[in-house]
Amino acid sequence: MDSPIQSYLRTLHTELAGLKDGKPFGGIPAMAGVDPDRFAICLATVDGYVYEVGDSGEEFTIQSISKPFTYGLALSDLGLEAVDRKVDVEPSGNAFNEISLAPGTGRPANAMINAGALTATSLIKGSGGKTGFRRIVEHYSAFAGRDLSVSERIYQSEARHGYRNRALAHLLRSFEIIEQEPDPVAEDYFRQCSVLVTCRDLSVMAATLANGGTNPLTGKQVLDLEVEERVLSVMATCGMYDDAGAWLSDVGMPAKSGVGGGLLAVLPGQLGLAVYSPPLNDHGSSVRGVEASRRISHDMGLHFVRAARTGRNAIRASYDIADAPSGIRRTDEAADVLRDNAHRARVIELNGDLLFAGTESMVREVSDLDESVELIILDMRRVDETAPVALDMLEQLRTSLAKAGRGLVLIDGEGALAQRFEEDGRALPSFATRTSAVEFAENQLIASYGDELCQPATVDVADSPALSPLAAEDAAALAALMEEHSYDDGDVIRRIRQRFGGVYFILSGSVVTTSPGPENSRVKLSTLSAGMTFGEMALGSADRQETTVRAHGTVRVKLLPAETISRLESENPRLAVELWKALTRDAYAHVDRYMRETAVRIRD
Amino acid sequence: MDSPIQSYLRTLHTELAGLKDGKPFGGIPAMAGVDPDRFAICLATVDGYVYEVGDSGEEFTIQSISKPFTYGLALSDLGLEAVDRKVDVEPSGNAFNEISLAPGTGRPANAMINAGALTATSLIKGSGGKTGFRRIVEHYSAFAGRDLSVSERIYQSEARHGYRNRALAHLLRSFEIIEQEPDPVAEDYFRQCSVLVTCRDLSVMAATLANGGTNPLTGKQVLDLEVEERVLSVMATCGMYDDAGAWLSDVGMPAKSGVGGGLLAVLPGQLGLAVYSPPLNDHGSSVRGVEASRRISHDMGLHFVRAARTGRNAIRASYDIADAPSGIRRTDEAADVLRDNAHRARVIELNGDLLFAGTESMVREVSDLDESVELIILDMRRVDETAPVALDMLEQLRTSLAKAGRGLVLIDGEGALAQRFEEDGRALPSFATRTSAVEFAENQLIASYGDELCQPATVDVADSPALSPLAAEDAAALAALMEEHSYDDGDVIRRIRQRFGGVYFILSGSVVTTSPGPENSRVKLSTLSAGMTFGEMALGSADRQETTVRAHGTVRVKLLPAETISRLESENPRLAVELWKALTRDAYAHVDRYMRETAVRIRD
Numbered sequence A, B: 001m002d003s004p005i006q007s008y009l010r011t012l013h014t015e016l017a018g019l020k021d022g023k024p025f026g027g028i029p030a031m032a033g034v035d036p037d038r039f040a041i042c043l044a045t046v047d048g049y050v051y052e053v054g055d056s057g058e059e060f061t062i063q064s065i066s067k068p069f070t071y072g073l074a075l076s077d078l079g080l081e082a083v084d085r086k087v088d089v090e091p092s093g094n095a096f097n098e099i100s101l102a103p104g105t106g107r108p109a110n111a112m113i114n115a116g117a118l119t120a121t122s123l124i125k126g127s128g129g130k131t132g133f134r135r136i137v138e139h140y141s142a143f144a145g146r147d148l149s150v151s152e153r154i155y156q157s158e159a160r161h162g163y164r165n166r167a168l169a170h171l172l173r174s175f176e177i178i179e180q181e182p183d184p185v186a187e188d189y190f191r192q193c194s195v196l197v198t199c200r201d202l203s204v205m206a207a208t209l210a211n212g213g214t215n216p217l218t219g220k221q222v223l224d225l226e227v228e229e230r231v232l233s234v235m236a237t238c239g240m241y242d243d244a245g246a247w248l249s250d251v252g253m254p255a256k257s258g259v260g261g262g263l264l265a266v267l268p269g270q271l272g273l274a275v276y277s278p279p280l281n282d283h284g285s286s287v288r289g290v291e292a293s294r295r296i297s298h299d300m301g302l303h304f305v306r307a308a309r310t311g312r313n314a315i316r317a318s319y320d321i322a323d324a325p326s327g328i329r330r331t332d333e334a335a336d337v338l339r340d341n342a343h344r345a346r347v348i349e350l351n352g353d354l355l356f357a358g359t360e361s362m363v364r365e366v367s368d369l370d371e372s373v374e375l376i377i378l379d380m381r382r383v384d385e386t387a388p389v390a391l392d393m394l395e396q397l398r399t400s401l402a403k404a405g406r407g408l409v410l411i412d413g414e415g416a417l418a419q420r421f422e423e424d425g426r427a428l429p430s431f432a433t434r435t436s437a438v439e440f441a442e443n444q445l446i447a448s449y450g451d452e453l454c455q456p457a458t459v460d461v462a463d464s465p466a467l468s469p470l471a472a473e474d475a476a477a478l479a480a481l482m483e484e485h486s487y488d489d490g491d492v493i494r495r496i497r498q499r500f501g502g503v504y505f506i507l508s509g510s511v512v513t514t515s516p517g518p519e520n521s522r523v524k525l526s527t528l529s530a531g532m533t534f535g536e537m538a539l540g541s542a543d544r545q546e547t548t549v550r551a552h553g554t555v556r557v558k559l560l561p562a563e564t565i566s567r568l569e570s571e572n573p574r575l576a577v578e579l580w581k582a583l584t585r586d587a588y589a590h591v592d593r594y595m596r597e598t599a600v601r602i603r604d
Helices: A004-016 A063-078 A080-086 A114-123 A132-144 A152-161 A163-174 A182-193 A199-210 A225-238 A241-250 A287-300 A332-344 A356-367 A388-403 A416-423 A434-449 A472-480 A536-540 A562-571 A573-598 B004-016 B063-078 B080-086 B114-123 B132-144 B152-161 B163-174 B182-193 B199-210 B225-238 B241-250 B287-300 B332-344 B356-367 B388-403 B416-423 B434-449 B472-480 B536-540 B562-571 B573-598
Strands: A040-045 A050-054 A255-257 A262-267 A271-276 A315-320 A345-354 A375-386 A407-411 A483-487 A492-494 A502-516 A522-529 A548-561 B040-045 B050-054 B255-257 B262-267 B271-276 B315-320 B345-354 B375-386 B407-411 B483-487 B492-494 B502-516 B522-529 B548-561
Touching (some): A004 A050, A004 A287, A004 B356, A063 A225, A063 A255, A063 A262, A114 A182, A132 A199, A199 A225, A199 A262, A241 B225, A262 A287, A332 A434, A345 A434, A356 A388, A375 A388, A375 A434, A375 B345, A388 B004, A407 A416, A407 A434, A472 A573, A502 A562, A536 A573, A536 B573, A548 A562, A562 A573, A573 B562, A573 B573, B004 B287, B040 B199, B225 B241, B271 B287, B315 B356, B345 B434, B388 B407
Parallel strands (some): A345 A375
Antiparallel strands (some): A502 A548, B040 B050, B040 B271, B262 B271, B502 B522, B502 B548
16 A cells, blocks of 8 residues: 555645746756656655655765764874864854855854865875775765765766855865865865755765664664764754755755755654755755755654643552562461552553653652562563663662662562662672562562561472362362472473363472464563462463473472363262362453453543 | 663763863853753653653753743744744754844744744734733643743843843844834843743753653643644754764754753654753753763664664554354354355454554555455454554445445454544444454354354244254253343343352343453453353352343343252252253363464464
């Protein structure tokens, strides 16, 4: 099916093809012959998809759009401070070819006007057997994701007619802003302006800027974030010359245009936009380029103020674990301990992004908890993006809490956050599901507030939750029919797709169940420990095991084999009824737990 | 517990109190006596929480920070075009008190320099019995969330010494940029600069700008989004005068400072920051204000490039419904139809934000589907923010799909999105859970590709999925023990907390189950239809009904009462074993379905 975005761009392209204002650049004879009707719009996403309409593969010279890229290379080579001594970052409010040098020092106002751009070019030195200019072209190529070349014809014409830029280079040399011979600098600058790009190339270059400096097609990191912050900031205030203020007000994206008819705009984090159409307005920018950018920004909500994500409160729900118990059956002693102490552990469900606003709301919620809350379980499964400030603040919360003997626990479904903490050597207890995190918290509370009666390492079959509805003599009679087995760490006890083989009761140790996820992933489902059962789930899926069960450490189990159950049904139907009834109840206890876990929670 | 953000701000405040550079404003005698050690930092969130450190309640005059607010009022009063004819939006690159009028027209470069600010003030007319100046103060007060007043003493001193501003007003009058008598305009301007604010006020004013123009304390919409986009854009390029470029590069937030020592900065969507400290730098901005903003921006990642949310692909998983069947048992005919046609319905799980980038990835995924996919189920439960562009694109997708006889279905847990579509009169089928959406899709496919055999309106007890493992004569024997009941729409069949009363088999019609959510919400859990069972769930929760079951339309059921089951266990234990075994399998089929529904899916 035709994409609505593609068809939107096609409609816009058709409509703006009727806009005939402006004239192609006439300053260089070699550029005068361009076809004014050439027109392309490209939009590249930060994951590397490029929408293309019109003459998107047509090559033209990059001209002033080269400026932010050379500036970025200079900043990467020399650092911000060294470059700042040569070129300021202030809007000049002047046209691209104005002189705009600071009185006394001769420092150009910014790197988007010609004086600043010439200076930036002068700062790129050769290295590794490559000339400075070779490095410039390779830098642009890394942005575009393909090898770019120079139009020799246009370069020659620029070199022949570039009196004003040569004058600027000499003037800059007189102030010692440019420190080498000015003519070769001007020639490198003419060459950089003569690099051939397509509209598609420009959109990928813009998307690389939008994508934190990483080219979304090649995956290569071309600029680091600090430099890219600087480049986009200067583009925002100075990129459109004397039209910069109106541009930012109206279009709201850092941008750069060139007299070759190209224009690119960047919405950080989202997309790169490029337009090619040679006729220019009075500011030297493509008429259709400006209009297309304006229209796309309005229609798609791309203005930086509008595109800012609402920094919502990240707290989805907050409740103590008594509202969402693990559901694990406990001894009476343990149940008493939990009843009295469940308020000491609290689940806070977060969602959205942990950028500043989300992080702040999380920090505030945790800081405001009563000091009697000892364990704070942060359910991060619905959190989308986690900024560095969130990790810092979590670390500070953890430190402050630890001083008071309190602790943080994460529920982190896919484990990505827990992994980032582990890499930093500051692991936090983390679990894939709420049930397991709450189980952990309950165990902590029982360990702190109960005694050894509460947490037996070994659970007798007769005491297992599954058989608890049975009379003692019935449970004992079933136990007598079971076989005892022992497994070592990592042993597979049940394998996926095996036939129902009976019900396993864990006497001591624990097992882990996994299942294949879609598209070849493997999903850890649960950890089961002493007193719990497995194997019976196969009854719900045509008698086939749906999970693989592995020993986690040494495990002792008792097995009530499938054949024994069948025999029991004919030899002692009364006891068989009791067994099946108990298993039904246990199964529905599971269903109940899942329903509670998945129920929609809405905070008032 | 002390919040880490509060303690971060306190540490910063202590540290920067040692920074003694700069001098308080000396241009007006009444302002010369200020204590240079007064110092406050406030940070207000878009949900209205204010962090305050230092002298946050101390009043001082707003001075130039008034400019963006008066400009916003002028834009609201007259519209953008009318104001633009009087004041441009270009950075002047000059100091705040430079003249910067366009040659010929006299139009000030922007509303952040004095000439533009005087012009904006001249545009505010009285109305509703209020003077223009009264309206200005009320506008500022709406931003601050409290009634602000004027320092008469400072106003008098400004009025006596404001020769330069009076000159500017007369000059603007000579160009007819100001159309009334210039002296009263200058006096209103001196008065607006003399409005008293606290650092806390400024942070709330900034948070109102960050919050799309709605004051987070009062909930009042003070500016509309179009005007606020403009105001923040002009603050970004011109707010810090001749320091604007360096500020945006380094701090990366639209901002405004005043010679009274105040400074505010805005991160759209996230927060408002304000600092008060009278000693000024050469640009007329608070030394500590600039340094505190810089530090907070770096430490919290607030630069507009860095704070931009990564526009990730919103597609979490995509699979056809055969990979996630509803689990509802079908007739053999229906099962055949589904086996052959399940690929015609596809679930696409989305997450993150549907701003531009997320929307684009959704649109692309749907557009690229094979045309044989007729029903596209968008699982929106993990989607956080939905921008207008997402609704537009969903609408366009729906229209394009409908032309080809294809359709969209939403899974929208909390129903918010479905509601927005309904309000616009363009309702889409939407469901709270994946299971119910898939059931709907299955029914559609069966209706399209099957015949009347497939979807019986009435299901005999013996054919219910729960009893399907039984031999036909056993199922018939159980059916003979059941009582038939009929209910009307809305009748409560089982009420929460009732004791286990037996197993209900739905013969025709459907029922809805609900349960109380935390914090007094009510959660709709499921719709059950002919062939399905209820009541047995109570066995999993100490024999107490955990849900309320209501008739949805007229419903006929057969009930196998609890007492009948008990009697059966002693009179016909073999049949009782078969019943309980069947119920166990059915229960585990439920567990299996839940596990599949909640399993973590990770896309490769």
